[in-house]
Amino acid sequence: MGKALEGIRVLDFTQYEAGPSSTQMLAWLGAEVIKIEAPAGEPGRTALSDKRGEDAWFFLLLNSNKKGVTLNLKSDRGCDMFRELAKTADVVVENLGPGALERLGLGWDVLSTLNPRLILASVKGFGSSGPYADYKSFEWIAQAMAGAMSMTGHPDGPPTKAIGGLADTGAGLHTAIGILAAIIQRQATGVGQRVEVAQQDAVVNLLRIHLRDTYSTGKAAPRQGNRSAAAAPSNLYRCRPFGPNDYVFIHCATAEMWKTLCDFCGRPDLGADPRYGDRRDRVAIIDEIDAMIEAWTEKRTKFEVMEILAGAGVPCGAVLDSGEVLANEHLRQRGFIVDLEHPTRGKFPMPGNPVRMSDSPTDLVRAPLLGEHNGEVWGKLLGFGAADLDTLRRDGVI
DSSP: OOOTTTTOEEEEEOOTTHHHHHHHHHHHTTOEEEEEEOTTOOHHHHTTOSSTTSOOHHHHTTOTTOEEEEOOTTSHHHHHHHHHHHTTOSEEEEOOSTTHHHHTTOSHHHHHHHOTTOEEEEEESSOSSSTTTTOOOOHHHHHHHHTHHHHSSOTTSOOOOOSSOTTHHHHHHHHHHHHHHHHHHHHHHSOOOEEEEEHHHHHHHHTGGGGHHHHHHSSOOOOOTTOOSSOSSEEEEEOBTOOTTOEEEEEOOSHHHHHHHHHHTTOHHHHHOGGGOSTTGGGGGHHHHHHHHHHHHTTSBHHHHHHHHHHTTOOEEEOOOHHHHHHOHHHHHTTSEEEEEETTTEEEEEEOOSOOOTTSOOOOOOOOOTTTTHHHHHHHHHOOOHHHHHHHHHTTOO
């Protein structure tokens, strides 16, 4: 069966998370993604490894389904090879520092002249315009600058980072959307274009509904911990045996859910009280509600609570730790967590593609070893033979 992006060639000139998460999604969808690394390997492969000489888990989790080649872009020959490769490509994706691509002589003005159909996608911290355009960024910087930290944490505590990749993978997925749109538009126009996503913009987009407090009150949105200012109950509740992650999250959005929860907690009278039929009205007695619920959940494990409540139609989720996620029966039965074999790391569980398509299933393939596909790519696309490759290696070009 063919893949959705079969026939699309992507040159992956990215590092760390924001760029690789975008190109990994394109690879999962069937594009031929060629990851280009310096001969020493991208920083995410080497510097972030827990074992010297081993590919980092960080790298393996972000670069599945890609081909891997090495190329020294600090050499004239390396830049020439990249320009030749760009002539064969549909998309180039980069998340280098501000102006880095241009300093290499590989900016949009050069690449679009070489290949008018090319799409150049860039992931930046703050974009290529505006007062912050020259500033570098990482995940936590963008979270701070987008307002996410100011809304995360408890009211009596400091701003707190969110552990999810709001800025990195968030920007990467936004970039993938832009690339797909550019590919569709190219079908009509015949020419490529630039796609740019700023991490700051992406995070603001992800938290846009949480700006509503500012619209309503004119004040900054407050930190609320695990509670909601607009709904109750909506919180974490302790469970047996009271370990660090023995909690469930319960969120009642409708009157029916609320009544069902109260029945289980032994308070049908509260569930039938018309004064608290609306989730916003229940915020006024949230302390009483939380105490009632936790008195019930503390007698059960998080999985028992989830089975009872979720099975009865009350939204409820156990707090799974990272090991529980990788072993989760539901995720494994759905084929989202699969086991891959790595030449040196051995067998390991890998989260797959969260996007499912009936006519284009994803076949998960481990991330490439450093330069694993040098012979295939440089030989097939640029016509280099074994002797040429030996020369390029000796000269430090690949």
